[in-house]
Amino acid sequence: MKKVFALVLTLAMALSLAACGAASKPAASASGSAAASGSAAASGYKVAMVCDSSISDGGWGAACYNAMVDAAADLGWETAYSDSVAQSDYASSITSYCDLGYNMIFLPGNQYSDATVQVAKDYPDICFAVLNGAEDLPTDNITSILPNADEIGYMAGALAGLMTKTNVLGFIGGMEIDTTKAKLAGYEAAAKAVNPDITVLSAYAGSFDDTAKGMELANGMLSKNADVFFGDASAVDSGARQAIDTANGDGEIGIYDIGQPADLLGQNPCVICSVVTDNAGMLKLAMQDAQAGSFGNKTIYGSFENGCLSVGAFNDELVSADIQSAYMDFIDQMAAGTFPG
Amino acid sequence: MDIGELILSTVRMATPILLVALAELYSERAGLVNIGLDGIMSFGALAGFMVCFITGSPFLGILAGAMGGILINMIYAYCTISLCAEQIVYGMAINIFAPAVASFIYRIYFGVSSTLAQDTLMKSIAIPYLKDIPFLGKLLFDQTPMVYFAYLMVVFTAIFFNKTKKGLNYKAVGEYPKAAETLGINVIRQKYVACMICGALAGIGGAYLTTCYVNTYSDGVVAGRGFIALSAVIFGRWSSGGVLLACLLFGFCDALQLRLQIMNTSTPYQLFQMIPYVCTLVALAAFGIKKAGPKANGKPYMREER
Numbered sequence: 001m002k003k004v005f006a007l008v009l010t011l012a013m014a015l016s017l018a019a020c021g022a023a024s025k026p027a028a029s030a031s032g033s034a035a036a037s038g039s040a041a042a043s044g045y046k047v048a049m050v051c052d053s054s055i056s057d058g059g060w061g062a063a064c065y066n067a068m069v070d071a072a073a074d075l076g077w078e079t080a081y082s083d084s085v086a087q088s089d090y091a092s093s094i095t096s097y098c099d100l101g102y103n104m105i106f107l108p109g110n111q112y113s114d115a116t117v118q119v120a121k122d123y124p125d126i127c128f129a130v131l132n133g134a135e136d137l138p139t140d141n142i143t144s145i146l147p148n149a150d151e152i153g154y155m156a157g158a159l160a161g162l163m164t165k166t167n168v169l170g171f172i173g174g175m176e177i178d179t180t181k182a183k184l185a186g187y188e189a190a191a192k193a194v195n196p197d198i199t200v201l202s203a204y205a206g207s208f209d210d211t212a213k214g215m216e217l218a219n220g221m222l223s224k225n226a227d228v229f230f231g232d233a234s235a236v237d238s239g240a241r242q243a244i245d246t247a248n249g250d251g252e253i254g255i256y257d258i259g260q261p262a263d264l265l266g267q268n269p270c271v272i273c274s275v276v277t278d279n280a281g282m283l284k285l286a287m288q289d290a291q292a293g294s295f296g297n298k299t300i301y302g303s304f305e306n307g308c309l310s311v312g313a314f315n316d317e318l319v320s321a322d323i324q325s326a327y328m329d330f331i332d333q334m335a336a337g338t339f340p341g
Numbered sequence: 342m343d344i345g346e347l348i349l350s351t352v353r354m355a356t357p358i359l360l361v362a363l364a365e366l367y368s369e370r371a372g373l374v375n376i377g378l379d380g381i382m383s384f385g386a387l388a389g390f391m392v393c394f395i396t397g398s399p400f401l402g403i404l405a406g407a408m409g410g411i412l413i414n415m416i417y418a419y420c421t422i423s424l425c426a427e428q429i430v431y432g433m434a435i436n437i438f439a440p441a442v443a444s445f446i447y448r449i450y451f452g453v454s455s456t457l458a459q460d461t462l463m464k465s466i467a468i469p470y471l472k473d474i475p476f477l478g479k480l481l482f483d484q485t486p487m488v489y490f491a492y493l494m495v496v497f498t499a500i501f502f503n504k505t506k507k508g509l510n511y512k513a514v515g516e517y518p519k520a521a522e523t524l525g526i527n528v529i530r531q532k533y534v535a536c537m538i539c540g541a542l543a544g545i546g547g548a549y550l551t552t553c554y555v556n557t558y559s560d561g562v563v564a565g566r567g568f569i570a571l572s573a574v575i576f577g578r579w580s581s582g583g584v585l586l587a588c589l590l591f592g593f594c595d596a597l598q599l600r601l602q603i604m605n606t607s608t609p610y611q612l613f614q615m616i617p618y619v620c621t622l623v624a625l626a627a628f629g630i631k632k633a634g635p636k637a638n639g640k641p642y643m644r645e646e647r
Contacts, residue, residue: 054444054560056453065453084444084560176610203602204610209561212554213599216350220600223346235559238457242556267457 043076059234064108067279090115147302153186161194170226174233193340214239263312274312355592361570364542371535372515377435379567382547387443389548390558399463410544418536425641498581515635
């Protein structure tokens, strides 16, 4: 009896180990198959996403996953995903989707570039779409999708510059990657164009999922009088928002946060507005290219001008109509290329 | 820099590590090296978050975290104690298994959405009289009950291991189990008890993160704290006082580096992020030369073996 029990337990353990090791392989992953939903107008095309963060992180991972699902639903594609994939497994996860006959692999981040280039050589018929990919990345079957990080920074910075009373702004990044650096630079430039007296405090959590670090960083910035925050660090941002809400207390809200990449108004009381990135719209362009056979060798840009970036809903109680209209003037100038100068 | 804020932040950051380091101390004192702390914490964090989210009571959440931690650690206990399997391998297996299960359960329950589920956080309770001490009172005696619990556990553990018969018997199991057995101590039972204490404390450490610290759960919320706790036990030379100092030092360095980053935006942030780890390395090199751990640490105990 004891032996049987031991055997069962060992088997369960071995199975769980195997399942974890194979979490990146769609065939064995329960989550992968759960996501593969049948669509109303099936086009026969299939897209898969490989992602290093979790798709339920309430930030970047979730936004990218939802973008893929939305774009696929419009065009009648099937979807699948593998999330929380370790860097060492990028290439093997991508390869296994290729072997399963997926038409497009969606890679939400610049960090997958090397693995993509490595795999893409062997699968010339499969399309690879790299979100935030570099401009020199595209080949015959690789397309970069690039939201304009400078503009995202400008859009947040202009509003922060108008809203601040202490002239101190906060910015929390996850890792020092190119897009985050560009957003920070844009944020600072725009805020200073609105109000030259502004200083921007910035720090990196060194992680995209250590929520507690976000809280501590925000607390540190709060003690240096920062009163408008913007961030680029997924789950770390939600920790920062929690710290801001705590600092605001039950009274009047005097410290604000600007959300991204989805419209986060209402998630926390301190969110005054969001800079919304329509990843779905950009991904849809890439999918249409794949269907039309014109995929590859180009970068699809997402900007305010082509509607892929937009200003989210305002918190009307906290942002006065005057400030809203002044802000929209800045946005119009940005679209015209004259802001922040 | 605001010193008071820095101390407050140190206490906040050190508490979860301290709870989990104590868990490991109880485990290693019975001769069981458990490197699966990170996994147990993840599961505890999820169990705590879900129960707190559903019932609205952080205390029930902490309780659920403890139960979840015990549950996960029983897998480790059965395999390493009864089956005499390699402890490091099973600790690692727990680290892979438990966070995956936690993330699986979270996704089944909450689904995938870009809105975050948020639970109620435990309120801090000020201790009368002590909180009126100038400066320190507000910092040290106006915390959540879990912080007091962690520090009381340090005192309790020190007394238990050094001043009580039960504690000495407990330590004997980790030092020389065969001798302990000949003196009538049930080694196997003691080791299982150790695993339950370890699971409960590590689960509480995880649940602390999601019910007292941040009000959301996300995969990776533990962020390697289990491994830091593991090194804190070695650094603290297997005594609860030492573990407390190690955790406070790490918490302080981490709190300090975050503040230095904010003050010097021009210096590469990676330099500051190194500080806690460099401190740990230096301290380990300076204090960890002589091995001070339990003699039978990490060795499986086979009753029939000669």
